[in-house]
Amino acid sequence: MSFFDTVGKFAVGSRLRLLTEKITEDATQIYQMYGVDMNPKWFPVFYVLSRGEAMTITAIAKEIGHSHPSVSKIISEMVEKGLVKEKKDKTDGRRNMVSLSAKGKDINGKIQEQYTDVKNAIEAISANTQHDLWKAIAEWEFLLEQKSLLRWVQEQKKERESQKVKIVDYQPAYQQAFKDLNVEWISKYFKMEAADYKALDNPQGYILENGGHILVALYEDVPVGVCALIKMKDPAYDYELAKMAVSPAAQGKSIGWLLGNAILEKARSLGATKIYLESNTILKPAINLYYKLGFEKIIGHPSPYERCNIQMERPL
Amino acid sequence: MSFFDTVGKFAVGSRLRLLTEKITEDATQIYQMYGVDMNPKWFPVFYVLSRGEAMTITAIAKEIGHSHPSVSKIISEMVEKGLVKEKKDKTDGRRNMVSLSAKGKDINGKIQEQYTDVKNAIEAISANTQHDLWKAIAEWEFLLEQKSLLRWVQEQKKERESQKVKIVDYQPAYQQAFKDLNVEWISKYFKMEAADYKALDNPQGYILENGGHILVALYEDVPVGVCALIKMKDPAYDYELAKMAVSPAAQGKSIGWLLGNAILEKARSLGATKIYLESNTILKPAINLYYKLGFEKIIGHPSPYERCNIQMERPL
DNA sequence: TACATTTACGTAACCAGTTACATAATTAAC
DNA sequence: GTTAATTATGTAACTGGTTACGTAAATGTA
Numbered sequence: 001m002s003f004f005d006t007v008g009k010f011a012v013g014s015r016l017r018l019l020t021e022k023i024t025e026d027a028t029q030i031y032q033m034y035g036v037d038m039n040p041k042w043f044p045v046f047y048v049l050s051r052g053e054a055m056t057i058t059a060i061a062k063e064i065g066h067s068h069p070s071v072s073k074i075i076s077e078m079v080e081k082g083l084v085k086e087k088k089d090k091t092d093g094r095r096n097m098v099s100l101s102a103k104g105k106d107i108n109g110k111i112q113e114q115y116t117d118v119k120n121a122i123e124a125i126s127a128n129t130q131h132d133l134w135k136a137i138a139e140w141e142f143l144l145e146q147k148s149l150l151r152w153v154q155e156q157k158k159e160r161e162s163q164k165v166k167i168v169d170y171q172p173a174y175q176q177a178f179k180d181l182n183v184e185w186i187s188k189y190f191k192m193e194a195a196d197y198k199a200l201d202n203p204q205g206y207i208l209e210n211g212g213h214i215l216v217a218l219y220e221d222v223p224v225g226v227c228a229l230i231k232m233k234d235p236a237y238d239y240e241l242a243k244m245a246v247s248p249a250a251q252g253k254s255i256g257w258l259l260g261n262a263i264l265e266k267a268r269s270l271g272a273t274k275i276y277l278e279s280n281t282i283l284k285p286a287i288n289l290y291y292k293l294g295f296e297k298i299i300g301h302p303s304p305y306e307r308c309n310i311q312m313e314r315p316l
Numbered sequence: 317m318s319f320f321d322t323v324g325k326f327a328v329g330s331r332l333r334l335l336t337e338k339i340t341e342d343a344t345q346i347y348q349m350y351g352v353d354m355n356p357k358w359f360p361v362f363y364v365l366s367r368g369e370a371m372t373i374t375a376i377a378k379e380i381g382h383s384h385p386s387v388s389k390i391i392s393e394m395v396e397k398g399l400v401k402e403k404k405d406k407t408d409g410r411r412n413m414v415s416l417s418a419k420g421k422d423i424n425g426k427i428q429e430q431y432t433d434v435k436n437a438i439e440a441i442s443a444n445t446q447h448d449l450w451k452a453i454a455e456w457e458f459l460l461e462q463k464s465l466l467r468w469v470q471e472q473k474k475e476r477e478s479q480k481v482k483i484v485d486y487q488p489a490y491q492q493a494f495k496d497l498n499v500e501w502i503s504k505y506f507k508m509e510a511a512d513y514k515a516l517d518n519p520q521g522y523i524l525e526n527g528g529h530i531l532v533a534l535y536e537d538v539p540v541g542v543c544a545l546i547k548m549k550d551p552a553y554d555y556e557l558a559k560m561a562v563s564p565a566a567q568g569k570s571i572g573w574l575l576g577n578a579i580l581e582k583a584r585s586l587g588a589t590k591i592y593l594e595s596n597t598i599l600k601p602a603i604n605l606y607y608k609l610g611f612e613k614i615i616g617h618p619s620p621y622e623r624c625n626i627q628m629e630r631p632l
Numbered sequence: 633t634a635c636a637t638t639t640a641c642g643t644a645a646c647c648a649g650t651t652a653c654a655t656a657a658t659t660a661a662c
Numbered sequence: 663g664t665t666a667a668t669t670a671t672g673t674a675a676c677t678g679g680t681t682a683c684g685t686a687a688a689t690g691t692a
Contacts, residue, residue: 002379003360003363003364003379003380003381007360007363008435009434009435009438009439009450010359010363010431010434010435010438011359011360011363012339012438012449012450013336013339013340013343013356014359014360014380014381015453016332016335016336016339016453017336017340017648017649018381018457019332019453019456019457019460020329020332020333020336021649021650022457022460022465023328023329023332023456023460023465024329024333026464026465026466026469027329029466030465030466030469033466033469033470033473034473040329041677041678041679043326043327043330044319044323044327044330047319047323047326047327048319056640056641057640057641057642058639058640058641063318063319064319064330065319065330065334066679066680067679067680067681068640068641068642069641069642069643069644069679069680069681070678070679070680071641072641072642072643073642073678073679074678076642092639092640092687092688093640093686093687093688094639094640094641094686094687094688095639095640095641095687096640096641096642113473113476115326116472116476117469117472117473117476118325118326118469118472119324119325119326120472120476121465121468121469121471121472122325122326122328122468123325124468124471124472125456125459125460125465125468128455128459129452129455129456129459130451130455131447131448131449131451131452131455132447132452133328133447133449133452133453133455133456134325134328135446135447136445136447136448136449136452137331137332137335137449139444139445139446139447139449140335140339140441140445140449141334141335141338143441143444143445144335144338144339144441148342149338149339149342149346149437149441150342150345150346150349152437152438152440152441153342153346153349153433153434153437154349155437155440156432156433156434156436156437156440157349157350157429157433160429160432160433160436333678333679337679337680357647357648357649372670372671373670373671373672374669374670374671382649382650383649383650383651384670384671384672385649385650385651385671385672385673385674386648386649386650388671388672388673389648389649389672390648392672408657408658408669408670409656409657409658409670410656410657410658410669410670410671411657411669411670411671412670412671412672633692634691634692635690635691635692636689636690636691636692637688637689637690637691638687638688638689638690639686639687639688639689640685640686640687640688641684641685641686641687642683642684642685642686643682643683643684643685644681644682644683644684645680645681645682645683646679646680646681646682647678647679647680647681648677648678648679648680649676649677649678649679650675650676650677650678651674651675651676651677652673652674652675652676653672653673653674653675654671654672654673654674655670655671655672655673656669656670656671656672657668657669657670657671658667658668658669658670659666659667659668659669660665660666660667660668661664661665661666661667662663662664662665662666
């Protein structure tokens with residue numbers, strides 16, 4: 001089984017499963033050794049009931065981390081063996097109150113020595129290791145509770161992919177992409193307006209030659225995001241951030257974030273001290289991004305666009 | 317799920333199972349995220365085949381640590397999906413040679429980025445822990461390979477129980493036990509002889525009053541083992557170790573060992589320098605015990621007992 | 633007070649593995 | 663050259679869990 005040596009950590013799951021099996025396989029014999037007539041899989045249920053209180057199926061399930069049907073099955077097996085007894089709750093007809101029978105309590109007495117021996121055996125094994133399995137499990141449980149493995153992997157993917165993104169200056173070859181990417185979202189959520197066409201059909205004349213700038217995000221050399229910095233007439237601001245668009249196919253690569261930061265950097269290098277933008281609150285991810293980039297909501301600035309219902313600014 | 321906090325290490329198995337589940341549950345979604353049309357459970361098989369060589373079912377099973385029927389099922393599922401192809405071995409008609417199909421190889425290309433992201437994710441999780449799960453698993457695998465959990469527990473049990481054994485001096489109240497325990501094994505393997513009855517019916521007159529000693533092992537105050545030190549006439553020896561018997565019901569508690577050591581200690585305190593015994597080689601556990609106690613085989617000493625075919629001595 | 637929602641729980645079907653068993657092909661032994 | 667033992671594989675049945683679903687009781691709400 002050289003498998004794990006070569007495949008590495010990709011197969012933690014498989015490896016854990018095999019270890020679990022190895023640890024579990026002797027369980028039946030161990031119970032026999034102590035003359036305890038119990039199925040190992042009943043143990044967690046047995047244990048929580050051994051405290052004496054009657055419990056409902058779901059309460060047991062929750063405590064031991066099983067599904068309720070699993071507990072339901074275990075209980076009916078234990079009832080058959082006479083280890084536990086069931087009793088309908090008088091005040092709540094749904095509840096099935098389960099508790100240890102006399103025989104169950106008797107077994108609980110016998111099992112105490114087994115507890116200590118197994119516990120000591122596991123501690124003896126641990127004493128022979130450098131790395132504490134028990135504590136490591138607890139840490140993993142905690143970390144995966146906070147953030148699932150899926151999320152951890154997603155972050156790695158995003159990280160790796162964002163390193164493949166290059167932010168470059170606009171060139172005439174990107175005009176089509178600049179238009180297409182913007183038309184895509186504008187026509188999805190709103191209607192294209194006259195001002196849109198002016199800027200998108202002729203970014204050269206309408207944006208760049210008026211002192212503006214455009215940045216393009218390339219993913220594997222394909223333009224997947226654009227963003228413009230438009231020179232404003234209003235003396236309170238230097239530039240407006242506008243025409244920001246990211247291809248839906250390239251989501252999850254932090255392209256908006258990279259583009260936004262690059263454009264702020266560009267503005268800074270041009271000596272700007274305050275950037276303006278306008279948007280619409282139905283574009284939640286965009287608004288979120290703007291907040292993350294340091295923009296703050298302002299009120300009372302007029303807009304030529306019908307679709308805008310929020311204005312923001314970002315001091316540099 | 318406070319369960320594990322209170323039950324402690326007795327439930328490692330359960331706890332490992334839950335962690336395995338938690339790690340495994342996202343696997344399907346992770347494959348989806350990378351557009352890889354593969355069932356997570358196929359992965360180990362897929363991985364070993366991705367090295368390019370055609371392999372038999374059993375070779376795969378052995379390498380990944382599954383049973384062969386498991387691999388057999390996985391392969392037929394993968395064949396159905398077109399990921400692998402089967403081919404009967406020409407020189408050995410039993411063998412089913414399995415290898416990746418073109419489609420399988422294609423997926424192998426796509427999956428590479430997934431490998432690195434998952435590996436990095438797991439390393440990122442590990443970096444947030446104090447205790448290294450991966451290394452801890454490897455250590456446990458190794459230790460359980462050497463000695464199963466059952467054996468570890470057995471040792472703990474023996475250790476604990478042997479602490480409940482008390483070795484005490486003979487008293488008339490133990491005469492019945494002294495006789496019964498000896499009759500039990502003698503009549504099981506041989507026939508009771510005249511010399512046996514003399515010693516067992518009257519240990520007081522036959523052993524103690526002739527300068528001998530008897531020790532009794534009590535387990536929870538019940539006599540479960542006996543052993544006598546009989547004064548010898550032969551000037552070469554001080555005492556003979558004889559009439560050692562341990563109840564079969566009390567096996568596995570090291571009683572023979574404790575009794576043997578106590579009797580040697582007693583002999584030493586009496587100033588003896590050499591102990592003699594005779595036995596029969598069909599009593600393998602007994603002979604083993606004598607060797608462990610430091611006895612060595614000698615030849616050419618006459619015995620009054622028919623059943624003896626081996627003589628041993630132990631210098632003190 | 634009636635109706636929708638939630639909760640408790642059992643049953644059924646599924647899942648990913650296992651062991652047990654049967655069969656065919658190969659290899660070893662007399 | 664038979665016959666016995668071993669090996670490779672597939673099929674069936676089992677295991678210890680799950681999710682999906684249905685029903686009845688309790689609870690919340692208009």
